[in-house]
Amino acid sequence: MPFELSERIKALPPYLFKELDRIRDEVRSRGVDVIDLGVGDPDRPTPSHIIEALNKAALDPKNHQYPVYSGMTAFRDVVADWYKRRYDVELTAQTHICSLIGSKEGLAQFPLAFINPGDLVLVPEPSYPVYRSGTLFAGGQSHYMPLLEKNGFLPDYQSISPEILKKAKILWINYPNNPTGAATSLDWYKDLVEFARKWNIIIASDAAYSEVTWLDKPHASILQVPGALDVAIEFHSLSKTYNMTGWRIGWAAGNATLIKGLGLVKSNVDSGVFQAVQFAGMAALEGPQDCVKAMGQLYKKRREVLVAGLAAASLSVLDTAYTFYVWVRVPAGLKSADFASKLLNEVGIVATPGNGFGPSGEGYVRFALVQQEARLKEAADRLATLKF
Numbered sequence: 001m002p003f004e005l006s007e008r009i010k011a012l013p014p015y016l017f018k019e020l021d022r023i024r025d026e027v028r029s030r031g032v033d034v035i036d037l038g039v040g041d042p043d044r045p046t047p048s049h050i051i052e053a054l055n056k057a058a059l060d061p062k063n064h065q066y067p068v069y070s071g072m073t074a075f076r077d078v079v080a081d082w083y084k085r086r087y088d089v090e091l092t093a094q095t096h097i098c099s100l101i102g103s104k105e106g107l108a109q110f111p112l113a114f115i116n117p118g119d120l121v122l123v124p125e126p127s128y129p130v131y132r133s134g135t136l137f138a139g140g141q142s143h144y145m146p147l148l149e150k151n152g153f154l155p156d157y158q159s160i161s162p163e164i165l166k167k168a169k170i171l172w173i174n175y176p177n178n179p180t181g182a183a184t185s186l187d188w189y190k191d192l193v194e195f196a197r198k199w200n201i202i203i204a205s206d207a208a209y210s211e212v213t214w215l216d217k218p219h220a221s222i223l224q225v226p227g228a229l230d231v232a233i234e235f236h237s238l239s240k241t242y243n244m245t246g247w248r249i250g251w252a253a254g255n256a257t258l259i260k261g262l263g264l265v266k267s268n269v270d271s272g273v274f275q276a277v278q279f280a281g282m283a284a285l286e287g288p289q290d291c292v293k294a295m296g297q298l299y300k301k302r303r304e305v306l307v308a309g310l311a312a313a314s315l316s317v318l319d320t321a322y323t324f325y326v327w328v329r330v331p332a333g334l335k336s337a338d339f340a341s342k343l344l345n346e347v348g349i350v351a352t353p354g355n356g357f358g359p360s361g362e363g364y365v366r367f368a369l370v371q372q373e374a375r376l377k378e379a380a381d382r383l384a385t386l387k388f
């Protein structure tokens with residue numbers, strides 16, 4: 001049957017990792033013990049007290065029916081308490097918070113609520129691909145903001161022309177950043193909020209990695225800025241903080257109109273998060289947080305182990321105290337994809353070529369610290385033998 005994909009699907013960029021997957025499988029089939037540091041999916045299990053909360057809630061028939069679309073009041077109250085505790089930010093559960101089936105779901109659907117065909121969305125690159133595809137699905141157009149090393153991987157939004165800014169409806173940011181590991185400060189958020197008010201632009205902040213750190217305090221939240229609730233929405237995820245990528249739970253918090261708009265899209269598309277999973281989410285946020293600290297220390301150690309191998313190969317690593325990514329400059333004269341192929345073919349290590357996250361990622365590769373320390377030590381030993 002001559003079924004044709006829609007123009008919007010056809011407009012999606014080609015799957016850049018396909019060639020690398022092909023080479024990986026080919027290298028594996030030669031019997032090479034491949035160390036996969038490609039995808040950013042935590043390898044450690046979900047802490048057991050969270051699993052127990054799920055088990056208990058799953059047995060209660062009250063949780064077997066459709067959940068409340070925007071999340072149980074109890075879940076949203078727990079999120080509001082979390083903001084108060086973590087950031088001293090006061091939010092009202094009913095108007096400022098909406099549960100999500102993983103934050104990816106919210107990132108993808110949010111533009112549908114505020115973008116008309118032809119509207120511009122300011123999208124950083126390199127970045128998580130969903131900002132771009134969500135814009136495309138809503139009929140909007142992405143205007144890219146390069147994240148450059150010389151600017152600390154922060155977008156230089158001040159340099160965007162007034163013509164573009166007049167047409168822009170949403171500006172996406174993501175700190176701590178995937179893929180670069182870069183972080184930012186409350187002062188930077190303050191300036192951004194002021195800019196957003198001036199140009200009447202929504203700030204959509206993806207904070208998936210705010211808790212993935214080995215520092216004592218969390219990364220700043222844009223919602224800490226006085227007046228942020230006038231212009232900002234923040235997307236959070238339990239996935240990376242509590243090793244819950246498979247569970248699908250997160251939330252959006254911020255401006256009431258933005259939350260309401262997102263909720264309107266969602267109530268037409270999905271039916272909320274399984275309540276037993278919401279109970280597990282509450283256990284995660286309210287329970288002991290030593291698991292979060294321990295994961296931070298684990299990633300710190302893993303990072304040191306891998307970075308030692310990278311340094312032995314004279315590769316230059318971007319420093320950070322956040323995320324479980326290592327962003328590395330490729331040797332002069334090589335492209336990201338060439339270097340990723342070389343890593344696979346010569347030392348059996350999978351890393352993601354930086355240009356897969358956007359053109360400004362060219363010249364870098366990303367390693368995800370999602371293997372145990374002994375495997376990373378093996379990776380480091382192999383890296384140290386690399387010649388170029």
Ligand SMILES: *Cc1c(COP(=O)(O)O)cnc(C)c1O
Pocket residue numbers: 040101102103104105128174178206208236237238239240245248249250
């Ligand atoms: C992993 C990730 C998410 C999405 O996480 P969910 O599992 O959908 O909650 C969002 N943004 C970035 C940058 C990520 O790396």
